[in-house]
Structure formats: C-alpha cells, structure tokens
Amino acid sequence: MLTYDFMQRSLLAAALVGALCSVVGVFVVLRGLAFAGAGTAHAAFAGVALAYLMGWPPLALAILFGLATVWITGVIEEQGRMKLDVSIGILYTATMALAILFIGLMKGYNAEVYGYLFGSVLSVTPDELRVVLALSLLVLGMIVLFSKELYFIAFDQEMAEASGVPARRIFFLLLTLVALTVVISLKTVGAVLVFAMILIPASTAYQLTHSLTHLTLYAVVIGVLCAAGGVLLSSMWDVPSGPAIVLLATTVFFLAVLFSPKRLRRVHAASSPQP
Amino acid sequence: MGQGRQGILTHGSCDVVGIDRPIIRFDHATFGFPGVIALKEISLDIAEGEFIGVIGPNGSGKTTLCRAVLGLLRPLEGHLQIFDCACEELRCHHRARIGYLPQKGMIDRNFPVTVLEAVMMGRYGALGLFKRPSRRDREIALEALAHVGMEHHRDTALGHLSGGQQQRVFIARALAQQPQVLLLDEPTTGLDITTQHNVVELVQQLHRELGLTVLLITHDINMIRSRVDRLVLLKTRVFAAGPPQDVLKPEILREVYGKDVVITDRDMVIVEDYHHH
Numbered sequence: 001m002l003t004y005d006f007m008q009r010s011l012l013a014a015a016l017v018g019a020l021c022s023v024v025g026v027f028v029v030l031r032g033l034a035f036a037g038a039g040t041a042h043a044a045f046a047g048v049a050l051a052y053l054m055g056w057p058p059l060a061l062a063i064l065f066g067l068a069t070v071w072i073t074g075v076i077e078e079q080g081r082m083k084l085d086v087s088i089g090i091l092y093t094a095t096m097a098l099a100i101l102f103i104g105l106m107k108g109y110n111a112e113v114y115g116y117l118f119g120s121v122l123s124v125t126p127d128e129l130r131v132v133l134a135l136s137l138l139v140l141g142m143i144v145l146f147s148k149e150l151y152f153i154a155f156d157q158e159m160a161e162a163s164g165v166p167a168r169r170i171f172f173l174l175l176t177l178v179a180l181t182v183v184i185s186l187k188t189v190g191a192v193l194v195f196a197m198i199l200i201p202a203s204t205a206y207q208l209t210h211s212l213t214h215l216t217l218y219a220v221v222i223g224v225l226c227a228a229g230g231v232l233l234s235s236m237w238d239v240p241s242g243p244a245i246v247l248l249a250t251t252v253f254f255l256a257v258l259f260s261p262k263r264l265r266r267v268h269a270a271s272s273p274q275p
Numbered sequence: 276m277g278q279g280r281q282g283i284l285t286h287g288s289c290d291v292v293g294i295d296r297p298i299i300r301f302d303h304a305t306f307g308f309p310g311v312i313a314l315k316e317i318s319l320d321i322a323e324g325e326f327i328g329v330i331g332p333n334g335s336g337k338t339t340l341c342r343a344v345l346g347l348l349r350p351l352e353g354h355l356q357i358f359d360c361a362c363e364e365l366r367c368h369h370r371a372r373i374g375y376l377p378q379k380g381m382i383d384r385n386f387p388v389t390v391l392e393a394v395m396m397g398r399y400g401a402l403g404l405f406k407r408p409s410r411r412d413r414e415i416a417l418e419a420l421a422h423v424g425m426e427h428h429r430d431t432a433l434g435h436l437s438g439g440q441q442q443r444v445f446i447a448r449a450l451a452q453q454p455q456v457l458l459l460d461e462p463t464t465g466l467d468i469t470t471q472h473n474v475v476e477l478v479q480q481l482h483r484e485l486g487l488t489v490l491l492i493t494h495d496i497n498m499i500r501s502r503v504d505r506l507v508l509l510k511t512r513v514f515a516a517g518p519p520q521d522v523l524k525p526e527i528l529r530e531v532y533g534k535d536v537v538i539t540d541r542d543m544v545i546v547e548d549y550h551h552h
Contacts, residue, residue, distance in 0.1 A: 030386065030387075145405065146404070148396075148399045148402070148407075148408065149399060149404065151396070152396050152399050155382070155383075155386055155388065155393070155396060156377070156382050156383075158347070158377065159375060159377055159382070160396075160399070160400070161345075161347065161370070162345040162346075162347065162370060162373065162375045162377075163370065163371060163375065163396070163397065163399065163400035163452060164367040164368060164369070164370040164371030164372075164399075164400025164401060164452075165367065165399055165400045166367055166404070206387060209387060210387050210388070210389060210432030210433075210434065210435070211387065211388070211389050211392065211432075212387060212388050212389075212392050213392070215387050
C-alpha cells in the first residue's frame with residue numbers, strides 16, 4: 001500500500017498538515033481563539049465555493065476570505081465592543097450562508113467543492129502537495145522566527161505589550177498564520193474538520209505537561225501521528241480520510257484526559273487526607 | 276544580596292534621565308475615552324529611585340495611571356514624559372525598562388508554563404525581534420528568581436504554586452527585564468495577611484537593593500504607609516501627593532472616601548459613622 005505514489009503523497013500531506021495544525025493550535029488554544037479559527041475555516045470554504053462558481057483559483061480566494069474574516073475578528077477583539085463569540089458567530093454563519101449560496105448558483109453537483117468541505121487527502125495531486133509544502137514551510141518558519149513573542153502574547157497580551165513586545169502586530173501575525181493554516185488544510189481534512197486538527201493535538205498535549213516547550217513538542221508528535229495514522233486507517237478500511245484523522249485524534253484526546261498526570265494529581269490531592 | 280546580583284538585574288544605562296530630572300512626568304495630562312474622563316489634568320513628577328504608593332477609591336483612575344505609565348494610553352490633553360520621551364514616542368525598548376506586575380486575576384495562572392519559562396518572558400521585550408534568548412538571558416532570569424527566593428522552583432509548573440509564590444514569580448519576571456521602574460498593580464489583592472506583608476517587604480527590599488523606582492498601586496494603605504517615600508491619592512485627579520503623614524489626614528481621606536477615618540498609632544480604620552463613636 002505504501003509503495004503507491006498517491007499513498008506517499010497523502011501521507012506526506014497529512015503529516016505536514018498535522019504538524020502545522022498542531023503547532024498553530026498551541027497558540028490558538030492558549031490565546032483562546034478556538035472559535036475564531038472555526039469561523040475562518042467556513043469563510044475559506046466560502047472563498048473556494050466562489051472560486052469554483054466564477055472559475056477563479058480556489059486557493060487564492062480561500063486565502064482572501066480566510067484573511068478577511070480573521071482580521072475582522074482581530075479588530076473586533078481589540079476594540080472589545082462586542083463579545084468575540086457573538087461577532088464570530090455572525091461571521092461564521094454569514095460566510096457559511098455565502099458558501100451555500102455560491103454552491104446553489106452552480107449548475108449541477110460539483111464533487112470537488114464538497115472535497116474541500118469534508119477533506120480528501122487521498123486525492124492530493126503533486127502540484128497541490130508542492131503548494132501545501134511551500135505554505136507549510138512559510139507558516140512554520142514564521143512561527144519559529146516569532147515563537148517567543150507568540151508564546152508571550154498567548155500568556156498575556158497586555159503584559160507582553162507593556163514589556164516591550166510589539167504585541168498587536170504579533171497578534172495579527174498569529175491570526176494570519178491561523179488563516180493560512182486553515183487554507184492549507186482544507187484539501188486534506190476539509191473545512192468542517194480542520195479546526196478539530198488545530199484544537200485536538202494542542203488540547204491533548206495540554207493534558208500531559210505544564211511546560212510550554214513540551215506542550216508544543218507533544219502537540220506536533222500527536223498531530224503528525226494522528227494525521228498519518230488517520231490516512232492509513234482511511235485507506236485500510238475504505239472510509240473518508242478527514243473523519244478518520246479527526247476521530248483518531250479525538251480518541252487520543254480522551255485517552256490523554258483519562259490518563260492525564262494533571263488529572264491524576266488532582267484526584268490524588270482530593271483523595272489525600274487533609275492535614 | 277551581593278553587588279554582583281545587583282549589577283546583573285539593574286538596567287545598564289541610566290544616562291537618559293539625570294538625577295535631578297524626573298523619570299516620569301505628568302504635565303496637566305488628561306486620560307480617558309471620548310466622553311469618559313478617567314484622569315483629569317494630573318501633574319506629577321516621579322524622581323528616579325523614589326518609592327511611590329498610589330492609592331484611591333475604586334474608579335479613581337489608579338489603573339488608568341498604570342496603563343499610562345506603561346505607554347498603553349496616550350493623554351487626550353496635556354503631556355506625559357517617560358524616560359525623557361513623550362509617551363507618543365515611547366518605543367518597545369523604552370517599555371522594556373518598566374517591569375510590570377499586573378493585577379491578580381488578569382493572568383491565567385494555570386497557563387501551562389514552568390516558573391523559569393514565565394520569568395524568561397521578561398527578557399523577550401528587551402531582546403527584540405528575531406533574537407533567541409542566550410545563556411546570559413537565562414542567567415539573568417535565574418538571578419531574578421534568586422532575588423525573590425524562588426530559585427528552587429524553576430522547573431515547577433506555575434499553576435502548582437500558591438498565590439504568594441506566583442506573585443514572587445511575576446515580580447521576578449518583571450526584574451528579568453532589568454527595569455529602571457517597577458510598576459505593581461495591587462500586588463497584595465487576594466493574598467493572606469502574612470503573604471501580603473512578605474510581598475510588600477520583598478518590593479521594599481528590591482527598591483533598596485536595586486535602586487529601582489517603584490510605583491505601587493494598592494488599596495491597602497496600612498501596608499504601605501510606613502514604607503513609601505510619597506503617597507499619591509487619586510480621585511480622578513491627583514487629590515493629594517506627598518509624604519504619607521501629609522496625605523493621610525482625616526479630612527482629606529473623608530473627602531476622598533466619603534467616610535470618616537480613625538487613625539491610631541498603628542492602623543487606620545474606616546468607619547461607617549465615626550461621629551457615633
């Protein structure tokens with residue numbers, strides 16, 4: 001099975017997306033941007049739908065829609081005029097409505113568009129893989145370059161700014177990286193499930209460690225293994241790849257919760273006799 | 276604490292501000308948002324090496340003053356000068372010279388970070404973009420931890436520490452910036468009485484040993500009145516400023532807090548209706 005070209009491409013694409021989503025996910029989880037990312041995924045899908053309707057390049061439109069949504073989210077969060085979950089909820093449903101509208105305007109059923117909704121890593125072409133690789137390297141490079149600032153704003157943005165970190169610019173950089181990650185991952189896990197891949201590995205790692213460095217490392221390992229494992233399961237059992245990846249990651253998450261050293265410590269502390 | 280430790284934690288260049296000139300100067304500065312004035316026309320000079328206590332009732336503008344000193348707010352009118360810079364021109368490297376301890380509750384204290392990782396963040400602003408923390412930065416962070424007596428907890432998860440220990444770690448994080456100014460926003464809130472004393476004593480000790488300019492914002496007048504050089508009493512403006520004995524007069528406090536205040540040799544008690552006693 002592993003000797004097939006398409007399988008090697010799929011595994012490589014899944015591993016890249018797994019690594020990328022989990023690293024970005026660490027900052028998303030710590031900075032409390034989970035819902036913003038989910039909104040971005042649906043906005044990017046609306047961009048793909050418009051691209052197929054008009055015959056434009058889907059990747060460019062997905063990036064455009066994703067960035068616009070995530071930046072609007074950022075401005076709203078900064079101004080604090082509206083609760084973030086409310087504003088994102090409005091953007092989320094509005095962009096999803098746009099996507100449904102664009103699909104409705106298409107003549108006939110377009111399977112490729114639905115591929116972006118639910119993911120189809122097994123059909124990744126060599127050209128698509130090259131784009132995923134280039135964008136993944138760009139995003140990962142930016143994260144490595146600005147990791148200390150990203151960690152600091154995730155910890156406390158105001159404290160970071162007060163300490164001399166250009167926190168506002170770094171926050172918008174993080175939002176941009178989230179949008180790019182979502183777009184890169186659309187083909188692999190799809191708009192519906194991409195955010196699970198961003199949230200679950202980081203949240204799983206969160207159960208296992210108290211150290212930022214270890215958290216990131218564990219998240220990447222979990223993300224890559226779940227993505228590659230999901231592709232193998234999908235191929236072996238002939239089930240869709242996106243759900244296979246996400247359900248495998250979810251299983252690992254619940255196992256981590258069950259055997260979390262943090263949870264066991266709390267249980268132990270609660271059951272110990274009080275002095 | 277030895278001279279070596281003092282040397283590593285204090286800011287290298289103090290040449291920007293002369294001894295005879297204030298390190299922070301508010302000149303008829305008004306802060307707030309359109310339609311809401313939080314601080315009105317305040318004028319205040321803070322000299323290098325001073326220990327200032329900032330007091331006042333809720334909503335008197337204490338946190339606004341704090342945010343202004345951090346360069347996070349610009350005056351609507353008037354001027355604010357920090358390190359010889361107008362606050363509009365304050366750059367990241369200036370901000371890095373102000374060590375800041377935010378109010379308890381503003382930070383997720385269960386954030387997955389070890390004590391040393393949290394303190395190392397104090398180096399990030401001073402380091403600037405694109406630079407990785409070096410061995411020297413790690414040494415500075417460890418020295419800062421030693422200064423607050425937390426060096427043995429460097430690999431402990433921040434969330435596993437008590438409230439007082441976490442405050443010490445955040446003070447160490449501020450020290451790791453090698454600041455000239457230490458700005459503490461209600462550092463004793465939510466701590467038991469012994470821990471409150473320990474934290475304020477630690478701040479006093481750091482002020483003495485490192486020659487830091489300290490701005491301590493608090494509701495706890497008793498805790499700081501014998502330790503600070505000057506008190507600044509806010510009520511949307513600078514209501515009174517000067518040595519504690521000049522500010523903590525019953526008539527001033529009554530006007531600011533709207534209650535009578537009993538002052539004893541050791542403590543002050545705010546009572547509902549003093550005239551009945």
